Amino acid sequence: MAANNTITFYDLTMAHGATTSPFVWATKYALKHKGFDIDVVPGGFTGILERTGGKTERLPAIVDDGKWVLDSWGIVEYLDATYPDRPMLIPHESVAALTKALDAWWWPTAVGPWMRCFCADYRDLCFEHDKDYVTTSREKMLGMKLEDMQAGREERLPQISAAIEPLRMALREHQWLGGSSPNYADYRILGPILFLASVGKVPSLAEDDPLRDWIERCRDLFGGLGRHPGLINLYGLKVPEGGPEPYMRESWRGGIYKRNTGPASTRAETEHITKKD
Numbered sequence: 001m002a003a004n005n006t007i008t009f010y011d012l013t014m015a016h017g018a019t020t021s022p023f024v025w026a027t028k029y030a031l032k033h034k035g036f037d038i039d040v041v042p043g044g045f046t047g048i049l050e051r052t053g054g055k056t057e058r059l060p061a062i063v064d065d066g067k068w069v070l071d072s073w074g075i076v077e078y079l080d081a082t083y084p085d086r087p088m089l090i091p092h093e094s095v096a097a098l099t100k101a102l103d104a105w106w107w108p109t110a111v112g113p114w115m116r117c118f119c120a121d122y123r124d125l126c127f128e129h130d131k132d133y134v135t136t137s138r139e140k141m142l143g144m145k146l147e148d149m150q151a152g153r154e155e156r157l158p159q160i161s162a163a164i165e166p167l168r169m170a171l172r173e174h175q176w177l178g179g180s181s182p183n184y185a186d187y188r189i190l191g192p193i194l195f196l197a198s199v200g201k202v203p204s205l206a207e208d209d210p211l212r213d214w215i216e217r218c219r220d221l222f223g224g225l226g227r228h229p230g231l232i233n234l235y236g237l238k239v240p241e242g243g244p245e246p247y248m249r250e251s252w253r254g255g256i257y258k259r260n261t262g263p264a265s266t267r268a269e270t271e272h273i274t275k276k277d
């Protein structure tokens with residue numbers, strides 16, 4: 001399979017040429033992780049069905065030596081099942097379970113809220129011929145005008161940034177979500193961040209955000225896959241007067257982040273909770 005080590009990949013981009021969809025980004029990384037060259041079929045939001053010869057209305061989609069595979073998760077399952085001798089994207093079933101749980105937290109916590117903060121920019125940055133479709137379809141999804149949905153984002157962006165602290169905590173202690181090397185968990189979380197970089201006309205993360213190191217290392221992977229010149233700067237978030245800190249300066253240390261190494265490590269807490277008033 002994969003003649004000349006190449007897989008055909010249906011992309012979904014903005015007019016600046018960079019991929020936008022989180023699903024499509026994660027899939028691009030997945031193909032590179034498996035060591036494939038990618039034959040990119042470019043395009044925007046309209047005409048997907050025609051472009052793919054009636055195979056799909058949604059992207060990503062790949063064609064491997066004539067075999068069509070749809071859906072980002074379906075593609076990953078296909079790649080690992082068909083090419084088990086190449087680096088695994090999901091090296092163990094637990095990675096699938098944990099990545100699905102993480103993704104189910106990530107979307108309502110950050111990805112959806114970010115999309116609502118950038119929905120009008122998203123429309124403005126897409127191809128001219130996509131603008132009508134993107135406006136009407138997204139206004140239907142959101143139930144309001146894109147400009148109205150986007151308004152007030154200055155207040156919301158620091159809150160979204162503060163809410164993604166669990167990623168910072170994990171990535172302070174681990175080089176990648178995949179451990180000592182990246183796997184599909186990294187690409188699945190990275191996909192929406194690169195979506196943000198494709199549409200975010202104002203920065204969403206603080207200049208000194210601790211996540212920056214992991215994001216930039218992900219962008220450097222596979223010859224700088226995440227460094228398309230169309231992508232916009234993510235850092236330099238402005239916090240309005242009295243707004244929340246965009247990340248915790250002092251990491252919260254509770255539960256598994258507060259290691260019990262014997263009584264000396266818990267003495268202060270024990271004294272506090274047993275002290276007679």
Ligand SMILES: N[C@@H](CCC(=O)N[C@@H](CS)C(=O)NCC(=O)O)C(=O)O
Pocket residue numbers: 012021022023045048057058059060070071072073137
């Ligand atoms: N479950 C699908 C979801 C794919 C999806 O929703 N793709 C969107 C881009 S984010 C799409 O193709 N949209 C085309 C449109 O809006 O017409 C997957 O994981 O691949």
